[in-house]
Amino acid sequence: MTAAPERAGGALRIDRLVTSGTFSLDGGTWDVDNNVWIVGNDEECVVIDPAHDAAAVAAAVGGRKLKAILLTHGHDDHIGSVGDFWDLVQAPIHLNQADWMLWRNLYPEVDPDADISHGDVFDVAGSKLKALHTPGHSPGSVCFYLPGNGATEGTVFTGDTLFRGGPGATGRSFSSFPTIIDSIRTWLLPLPPGTVVRTGHGDSTTIGAEAPQLDDWIARGH
Template structure:
């Protein structure tokens, strides 16, 4: 939990465990679930794996939106149940709706996220940044007042998200990171979809090395 510069705002991190499946493989993963709000209301980013566990972390607050950074099943498989528990709309960039369809056939998210969309909660504003590469519809959420960005699987401590599977592209993710994330202030905290947070300043100097490695 971190005290924010908007009065009463806090950012909670919950780690949930499950699996990620794509291209015929399945892997065990731990996911970060981010909850942004105050004692009355919150937004939940990527309520992964365990809907009951995420609901417990919400602790009775009104959930005004469920924001998905992308459509991979480790991030969205529990969303259907969680949406039913908290009665909140689910947002996902339309370019990843084909991934949603794989998990929830015949259904759609409630609303599409567009680049630049804003989401208000507890006096703070999250801004959607379309950052394709890990998936076509990957989105990060900038929370400027708190000096942080929720990067999903676009940027991690030590490098970009994976691009070796279907619907991903390494040059695209590098361009997204270069133009949308590394342009943020150096002290911006990057709250990732998996693992520990980092900062823009810690990751920016490695850009040329990532490109040279081409992973």
């Protein structure tokens, strides 16, 4: 597990915490590393996808006010530790309602606190995170866009929708390759080319680095 601050200008900062665990698919289980993103300043923050290690994520939040737990989608490697994390921090959990059926596979007795709709804005540390509904990897997949501040062109937290080198996997139940391509084309690629893409797994990239590859992704079919 590693943690490294990534500055985003001004008082706002973006912290990346890499946690390790497993995910399950079609009866199999695989090891996986997840990126947990903490966006805020010294006083308050939001957490995007507190995966695997609830105690480590809570420690990274520290004494700050946690305004929201934002989930990019409902697959088990991203939400499996949310219950334990909530027990430690008791902040509202937000998940697009199209993925609540995935949530209920793990938490059948309690729903998230709030739906995430396209265009919803989350205020944190004087900045605004805008939710973009980007289905395809799952029906309720959401990205969170943080506009630039003049010195930068901003960043977008893409969960498993867009990675360095292509879209997220669409071999799981309720996934769709044409849908994820449409989501990326419509909502992500029009962002400024310098926008940093901070992903759910692996290294970051930029919109400008990924946009020219769209036709290649479509041709290969994944």
